[in-house]
Amino acid sequence: MARIEHINNHEAPRPTAIVPATTAFIQDDSARVLLIQRSDNGLWALPGGGQDFGESIAETAVRETKEETGVDVEVISLVGIYTDPRHLVEYSDGEVRQQFSICFRCRPIDGTPTRSSESVDVRWIDHSKVNSLSINPSMRLRIEHGFQHRPEPYIG
Known part of the structure; x- marks a missing residue:
């Protein structure tokens, strides 16, 4: 299913749902983050x-x-809670979700990065390379908060 991200778009359709969702900020022993390239919009994201x-x-x-x-992975802590009502995700089936995402810090315990029907690419990415990738601004905020190792989780 295709999706369109709307951030601060006054012409976006009105939301029809709020769905609890997660993202996982995962770093390997080299401090690289695990990112996917989404199959529905081509943008890079946390899983x-x-x-x-x-x-x-x-x-x-x-x-x-x-x-x-x-x-x-195993969940080890909380990066933040992301609930910006100006961030809407419009799906091709007509659903329009208002953002509600909890980002967890996770530790990898097993497995090899492998593509799926939801990810056309999966890679460990060095922090210095993240800015060169096409990433939604809301997702970029979560990634930066994960790299910052903030003492308290972001709530916003």
């Missing part, structure tokens, strides 16, 4: 997705990371 019934939000981060990257 993540919507919460399913019957799972905790931390389990969502673990499941989505495995599905999108082939890497098993």
Whole structure:
């Protein structure tokens, strides 16, 4: 399903849903971050997705990371909570979601980065290379907060 990201767009459609979602900020032993290139919009992003019934939000981060990257992780802390009402995601089926994403710091425990139906590329990326990638501004904020190792999680 295709998606369009709207940030501060006064002409964006009105939201129809808020769905709890996660992203996972994962670093390897070389301090590189694990990023995917999304198959639905071609942008680079942290792995993540919507919460399913019957799972905790931390389990969502673990499941989505495995599905999108082939890497098993464990959640170790919170990077932040991202709920900007001016960030909307419009899907080709007509749903328009208002952002509600919890970004977890995770540690890789097993697996090799592998593409999936949701990711056309999966790579460990050095911090110095992140700015050269096409990344949604909201996602870029989460990535930068992850690299900053802030003493308290971002709430916004």
